[in-house]
């Protein structure tokens with residue numbers, strides 16, 4: 001396996017598969033994004049679990065479903081056995097190959113992979129004939145009724161990156177999974193901050209659908225994923241983090257109905273758009289105009305392929321919902337909410353309490369909590385805190401409980417089993 005097995009330069013550094021196939025034919029859970037312009041990403045991966053390209057490169061090398069190396073050092077040993085690499089590393093780093101140098105070399109190469117120069121760039125730079133009328137209408141819709149710019153652009157219609165570099169739940173994969181039990185299970189099985197485990201879960205397990213939540217454990221991050229850039233999107237099908245949609249028409253149908261029935265965490269900016277067929281075609285034309293010059297030929301073929309497919313199947317289309325009212329959002333399950341509160345550390349709780357008081361009274365608290373020590377059978381077993389928040393701590397700092405007896409009735413008790 002090479003990086004290029006899944007990030008093939010001929011396909012704008014993607015693999016054309018719904019989800020990637022790695023070491024020993026193992027099928028992953030996520031779609032391979034393009035590496036083009038990855039140097040501009042604020043975070044890497046669909047869930048942002050790597051901060052830099054150097055950090056990112058280490059993950060696929062050791063992931064058992066991707067390149068399957070037992071360790072980074074094992075990969076280095078393989079490279080170091082090749083005289084050309086020995087020489088090259090010596091020349092560039094003045095050192096033999098090492099894990100650090102290897103990921104630096106990979107990341108440096110990735111920083112050369114920029115891709116702009118699409119017909120749209122010529123249009124926005126002032127050439128009115130660079131894109132057709134449909135694409136122009138698509139660009140207008142993108143910034144108005146389509147609401148795309150809410151996430152795929154920043155203020156002032158900045159047409160550089162086509163992403164806000166943030167994470168949103170737009171309802172992809174939700175219906176196929178039981179998200180709440182998965183989230184509860186993930187909280188038990190994956191330690192917060194254990195990135196190698198998060199990486200495996202994201203690539204190899206059903207936890208994948210939980211998205212950024214796997215990292216942050218914030219309810220708002222459930223099934224949220226990074227807004228991808230839309231540059232070269234025509235030639236990087238299939239779409240979304242799970243590769244679940246085959247054509248840009250499917251993607252537009254998804255947005256048009258404002259998906260998210262049964263999705264309590266759906267982003268507020270997702271709602272029925274009431275786009276006509278002509279307007280959907282215009283949006284697709286606009287997206288096609290973001291294809292860089294080097295993929296022009298491929299783009300023409302791909303647009304024809306997708307158009308043919310879209311005439312056979314529009315599995316995401318739901319015209320009634322697209323033209324109907326926004327469906328009532330289901331409430332997030334209490335079960336998960338409670339579990340998340342319980343899993344918070346004392347420090348997080350005190351900050352949270354301080355914030356609530358600040359919001360309600362407009363006053364910052366100098367002493368964030370009033371603490372009383374509690375004894376049980378002559379032994380100091382904990383501290384309780386005011387503002388209705390209680391946590392029991394033993395002197396070693398581990399939480400103990402339950403100790404309902406000394407929680408006042410209105411107090412919320414946060415305890416770990």
Ligand code: HEC
Nearest residue numbers: 002003006020021022030031032033038044045046060066
């Ligand atoms: C088996 C297929 C596979 C291999 C091999 C592979 N990748 Fe990936 N790559 C993926 C998938 C799938 C993702 C998305 C995973 C995720 O976000 O959870 C990804 C994500 C990335 C990203 C993040 C891009 C973004 O927009 O967030 C970068 C950068 C990247 N890979 C570079 C590499 C490099 C460098 C190598 C070689 C060291 C490599 N990949 C090897 C499949 C692969």
Ligand code: HEC
Nearest residue numbers: 146148151168172225226227228239240241251255267269
């Ligand atoms: C609420 C924020 C938001 C809005 C509004 C939004 N997007 Fe997205 N878009 C995202 C996110 C987040 C993803 C990735 C989601 C996932 O894979 O789970 C995405 C993915 C996509 C993809 C798939 C890209 C790929 O590489 O797989 C396309 C195409 C797309 N959006 C186009 C649009 C268009 C066109 C509009 C307007 C009709 C739009 N988006 C509106 C946030 C948004």
